[in-house]
Amino acid sequence: MKRGGLVLKLYEHSLSLLLLALFIASFTLHAFGGTSAYNEEQLSHGESQVTILEYLATSRFWFESFQNWQSEFLAVAVLVGASVYLREKGSPESKPVAEPHYETGA
Secondary structure (H helix, E strand, C coil): CCCCHHHHHHHHEHHHHHHHHHHHHHHHHHHHHHHHHHHHHHHHCCCCCCCHHHHHCCHHHHHHHHCCHHHHHHHHHHHHHHHHHCCECCCCCCCCCCCCHHHHCC
């Protein structure tokens, strides 16, 4: 961390980057899995299948996204767990990013 550069910049925002990656991954997986389930249901009713982009425009996708309470619990657990090890530059809860543990006592 003392050398700085790109590695330090990434580490300074590692918590935000992790949460963004988890959000994108869960959104993408939900889109793929939901499209598959929706298309199975469509076929069983004799209707045509939809693409992922068409599924993203359905009210079902957005209802499922907002009602997914399990993801809220996972998000809280990840926040608590990740904040122990990762840092966010400028956060009042975080020690200075480049400071070693022995200098800050944390």
